[in-house]
Amino acid sequence: MEHILEAVRSFDGVLELAPVEGGEFPEIAWNDHFFYYAPDGEVPQREQPYATVVTKNYPGDDRCDLDAPGRRRLNVRVGRERFIELTGEDPRSAPAPRDLTAVDVVFGHPAYRALGWVSIINPGPATHELAIDLLRQAHDDARSRAERRTLR
Numbered sequence: 001m002e003h004i005l006e007a008v009r010s011f012d013g014v015l016e017l018a019p020v021e022g023g024e025f026p027e028i029a030w031n032d033h034f035f036y037y038a039p040d041g042e043v044p045q046r047e048q049p050y051a052t053v054v055t056k057n058y059p060g061d062d063r064c065d066l067d068a069p070g071r072r073r074l075n076v077r078v079g080r081e082r083f084i085e086l087t088g089e090d091p092r093s094a095p096a097p098r099d100l101t102a103v104d105v106v107f108g109h110p111a112y113r114a115l116g117w118v119s120i121i122n123p124g125p126a127t128h129e130l131a132i133d134l135l136r137q138a139h140d141d142a143r144s145r146a147e148r149r150t151l152r
Contacts, residue, residue, distance in 0.1 A: 001053065001072050004123055005033065007132045008051065011139045013039035031055045035135075037142035047145065050138040051076045061111045063100045064121055074123055075109055076134045079116040079141070083108065091116050106130070
């Protein structure tokens with residue numbers, strides 16, 4: 001995961017929020033990472049992050065067993081078409097039964113699949129390069145959205 005974090009940190013215009021204990025963000029977000037396209041260094045007001053790395057279960061999102069030691073889940077906004085390519089499922093349909101605790105595999109995000117998000121728990125040899133490619137594309141897509149907003 002550290003290699004993946006290093007890769008996304010190298011993208012032009014990336015803004016990483018990594019809340020820590022005692023900071024301005026709520027405790028639930030501590031030790032997680034949120035990535036935006038924001039070349040001005042300011043969190044975009046009308047844009048969600050394009051990727052996150054979470055280190056724990058969240059309320060309503062606890063089926064991946066992220067509270068277990070050493071588990072982190074990469075979440076990336078890939079859009080509907082890429083979601084279908086990666087999972088073989090329509091993000092708007094009910095997910096096929098699968099083990100949401102499996103590591104190093106791509107699956108639809110347990111809570112945000114309908115919005116075209118995929119997840120990988122502890123990316124490893126099978127998904128490392130794919131994860132970086134997905135992050136790069138998500139970053140480029142976020143840049144395109146930002147550029148369209150500034151043209152209005």
